[in-house]
């Protein structure tokens with residue numbers, strides 16, 4: 001069943017958490033990669049995971065709402081899978097607890113890949129090449145959804161991106177890696193009295209994931225009459241305060257993953273900075289950390305330059 005392989009984290013990222021019951025091997029990663037790019041996981045053989053998580057677009061689709069089987073448009077923006085290995089809750093509303101648990105969901109989702117787990121298994125059992133590869137990874141036995149999920153998750157754990165200009169400046173000792181404007185932007189980003197971006201998009205002395213893994217309401221994508229168009233975390237917890245709250249996204253590669261927010265409602269990084277300057281969109285559950293900010297045109301350009309310095313090197 002193969003020897004587990006070590007996954008080396010790039011500069012600026014912590015060691016990759018590996019679940020004891022699914023250590024990645026060369027063969028499981030290769031199988032997971034193949035499944036990730038295989039349209040046969042969808043009901044009409046047109047959509048693969050990579051349709052919406054396209055490596056050419058930093059593993060996103062560049063759309064506000066994703067386009068699934070039969071051109072159905074989903075209500076949420078496809079996040080990148082770069083560094084998804086580090087999240088302990090997945091999806092904007094945190095409804096999956098692991099990459100394994102996450103992977104089965106889009107296959108059966110009628111708006112995404114639209115193919116039941118039973119049918120997926122039947123289809124792949126008929127492909128001799130896959131039968132062989134599943135046996136190589138998991139030993140003799142039938143293909144199961146559990147095996148499909150494990151292989152895909154192992155592949156995803158290798159889809160990492162760090163070693164950005166920010167990482168080289170901050171953690172690699174290269175003081176020339178970031179522009180002066182980006183360095184000023186970093187200072188604004190981390191100044192809790194000016195912009196407390198870093199309260200939610202966290203970083204520490206050794207690593208930066210730029211997310212606290214928690215859920216916050218910024219009022220992004222609020223309707224014309226001030227109503228929440230997506231209840232977010234509340235759908236999972238039924239806790240009033242979670243209405244309209246979404247998991248803080250990492251900001252790594254953010255310059256490459258427009259449009260922004262859970263619904264893709266903001267088109268550029270400048271739009272995002274303007275949105276924060278205005279204190280988000282007022283609503284009953286607005287996070288108390290979100291307030292109007294005093295920023296000059298230069299400060300805003302510096303913040304954008306800083307966000308652009310987070311574009312890393314892909315390691316897949």
Ligand code: HEC
Pocket residue numbers: 036041047048049050051052053066067068069074076077078079080081084087089090091092093099102103104106107111112113152156
């Ligand atoms: C039709 C487009 C589409 C397809 C196909 C698709 N995804 Fe996604 N993916 C999304 C969207 C949209 C979200 C966010 C949904 C939400 O949060 O409710 C998402 C979320 C995710 C996440 C969570 C990322 C995070 O930051 O929490 C992972 C991981 C992921 N998808 C992997 C996959 C895998 C693996 C497949 C194939 C089995 C796949 N996706 C197929 C659109 C798609």
Ligand code: HEC
Pocket residue numbers: 189195196197198199200201215216217218219220246247248249250251254257259260261262263269272273276287289290303307
């Ligand atoms: C209270 C926590 C919090 C603070 C403070 C905060 N953010 Fe965010 N940020 C979030 C959450 C949550 C989202 C996603 C919101 C949504 O989709 O509705 C987000 C989204 C973003 C996005 C879009 C990312 C994407 O992939 O769509 C960017 C860029 C961003 N924040 C930058 C900043 C900057 C710059 C600051 C400081 C001016 C800041 N954030 C302050 C929690 C926070």
